[in-house]
Each structure stands twice: as C-alpha cells, then as structure tokens.
Amino acid sequence: MGKKYIRYPAVFLDRDGTLIYNKNYLSSPDQVKLYSYAAESLNKLKNAGFKVIVVTNQSGVARGMFTLEDLNKVHEKFLSLLKKAGTTVEGIYFCPHLDEDKCECRKPKTGMAVQGAKDFNINLKKSYVVGDSIRDYLLGYNIGGKGILVLTGHGKKQQKEISHEMVQPFAICKDLKQAVNLIIKDAKKC
Numbered sequence: 001m002g003k004k005y006i007r008y009p010a011v012f013l014d015r016d017g018t019l020i021y022n023k024n025y026l027s028s029p030d031q032v033k034l035y036s037y038a039a040e041s042l043n044k045l046k047n048a049g050f051k052v053i054v055v056t057n058q059s060g061v062a063r064g065m066f067t068l069e070d071l072n073k074v075h076e077k078f079l080s081l082l083k084k085a086g087t088t089v090e091g092i093y094f095c096p097h098l099d100e101d102k103c104e105c106r107k108p109k110t111g112m113a114v115q116g117a118k119d120f121n122i123n124l125k126k127s128y129v130v131g132d133s134i135r136d137y138l139l140g141y142n143i144g145g146k147g148i149l150v151l152t153g154h155g156k157k158q159q160k161e162i163s164h165e166m167v168q169p170f171a172i173c174k175d176l177k178q179a180v181n182l183i184i185k186d187a188k189k190c
C-alpha cells in the first residue's frame, strides 16, 4: 500500500486589481494598498481548506520599469500588510517576462500554477483562479480548473473584450469578496 497522499484545492489569485488597488507598473512599496475585503476573503478561503497562492505577471521587470529588488520590496510590503490584517498567503509567484520571451510562466500559461502545485501538493483540477484580466480566467481554464473574472481593477474593460469565440469565464464577479463566496459554494457541490 502506498502512503496516503492528500492533494489540496487551491485558489490562485492575481495581485494588482484583485487583492490590491491597481497602479500601472506598480514599483514602490508605498503604492501598495489592499482592498478592504482582501484579508477577510483570504481567511475565508483558508478556513474552507484552500491553499491560497498569488500569481502575478510583472512584465515591468522585462520592460525595465522596475528591478527584481523593487518587486521584492513591494512583496515584502504586501505581505506585511496582510500580516497586519491577520492573514497570509502560501506563496507569491511572479513572471518577469514579456509575451515575446515565450516563457512558460506568463499568464495564461500555466508555469506558476504548476510550480505552486508541486510546492504545495495541489490538485489543479479542483482549483480556481481569480483575477481582473482575461489572462487570469484563461489560466483557470488552462490548468483544468475554473477561472473567475472580477470587475475591479481592469475587470470591466476586460469583460468588454471577451468575444463569443473565446473561452468564457466560469463566472464574473463584482469583486474578490463575491468570488470567494461563489467558490466556497461551488466547491461544496463537487
């Protein structure tokens, strides 16, 4: 008999426009501001048994708008704000590339989620991706899970760009708070 091996469901969350207010090419720690419902939403997911992981495209690095060091400082601030608000995340994965770099990590490519799945024993098919970009919900689809578009950040603009020929989101939610309630309900059905 093999060892019993548990794989967890996860919610992969976008950073900008989903957990924190959107700023184009956010590069400095003092620009980091959590949405009021961010911490509470993360705790709800964790209490429901989800691993919570941030996956963020940061092409500003490849574009030379900020350095990896700047990005680290932003993430330190982000984590300290979460801690102050009484929560945390399992990890933050970022892609510093451009589309033309043809990396495996830039959303909607699955590299970051696949790495997260290895690091935290995650069942991707039982997982969700939430974000304010088409790339986010497509990532949910690409990992065999479910993708939710939120209408904060760039969400409303992105929603208008979804055409009939495209893969559709599993759901469209006003914000992360609403998305979390939907995920918890949906996961109970499965």
Ligand SMILES: [Zn+2]
Residues within 6 Å of the ligand: 095, 096, 097, 098, 103, 104, 105, 106
């Ligand atoms: Zn990449």
